Amino acid sequence: MITFDDVTLTHPDGAGRVTALDHVHLVVPDGAVTVLTGPSGSGKSSLLAVAAGLVRPDSGRVLLDDDDVARLAPSAAAALRRERVGVVFQQANLLPSLTVRDQLLVMGELGAVAGGRGQRRRELREHADALLAEVGLDGLGRRRPHQLSGGQRQRVAIARALVHAPSVLLVDEPTSALDSERAAEVVELLVRLTRERGTATLLVTHDLDRLNSVPGLERVVRMSDGRLDVPALR
Numbered sequence: 001m002i003t004f005d006d007v008t009l010t011h012p013d014g015a016g017r018v019t020a021l022d023h024v025h026l027v028v029p030d031g032a033v034t035v036l037t038g039p040s041g042s043g044k045s046s047l048l049a050v051a052a053g054l055v056r057p058d059s060g061r062v063l064l065d066d067d068d069v070a071r072l073a074p075s076a077a078a079a080l081r082r083e084r085v086g087v088v089f090q091q092a093n094l095l096p097s098l099t100v101r102d103q104l105l106v107m108g109e110l111g112a113v114a115g116g117r118g119q120r121r122r123e124l125r126e127h128a129d130a131l132l133a134e135v136g137l138d139g140l141g142r143r144r145p146h147q148l149s150g151g152q153r154q155r156v157a158i159a160r161a162l163v164h165a166p167s168v169l170l171v172d173e174p175t176s177a178l179d180s181e182r183a184a185e186v187v188e189l190l191v192r193l194t195r196e197r198g199t200a201t202l203l204v205t206h207d208l209d210r211l212n213s214v215p216g217l218e219r220v221v222r223m224s225d226g227r228l229d230v231p232a233l234r
């Protein structure tokens, strides 16, 4: 679960400051997708950055389960992010020279042992292949990114975000590079994985109109000028 408790974030802006998040209260529960939408500049990316512990708010608490990422030192926030947070971006950001399976194996601790041999390496490959099957890419582990469609590349990015079995999934505009059908499929996949794995998923999108056929997107919050619609979800 992610809990934003009275979170305010400002940035320097010339002589003054611009308010990106203005006393935000929001709960992102486990096992459901919470959709965050709103116009450009309304504060959506700022909320994700704060949840990931990449940016420290001026005030308020940001709880990942029971840990307040807003109060952790940068190194502790980075460790928490590695262990408990999965992130999916607008572009899949895959490494062009690596196979699909190796995109998963280079993650963190897996990367360290993936260079090894024997039993452990076999287990990790099996883990990667199982994840690829889970996102609908069964048997495509040996392909490289240029041999995949945009929707398939985004699925690899989702599988990569799940390598460490995160409890929190932060997803930033995953469908903006996809046609409507592919966009709906990718979000359906996120809804299913969120339910099956029990992750607290926060999905930022401009694309709500194209996604209204997707079941399981009932929790929608809108931002404008750094504030959430009232009543905020609790």
Ligand SMILES: Nc1ncnc2c1ncn2[C@@H]1O[C@H](COP(=O)(O)OP(=O)(O)OP(=O)(O)O)[C@@H](O)[C@H]1O
Pocket (backbone or CB within 6 Å): 011, 012, 013, 018, 019, 020, 038, 039, 040, 041, 042, 043, 044, 045, 046, 047
């Ligand atoms: N590093 C920064 N320095 C100064 N101002 C910033 C910075 N980051 C964001 N802002 C400002 O904070 C506000 C919120 O920006 P944010 O990027 O969170 O909005 P957004 O809703 O994600 O926009 P978009 O949909 O265009 O990505 C905007 O006014 C933006 O100009």
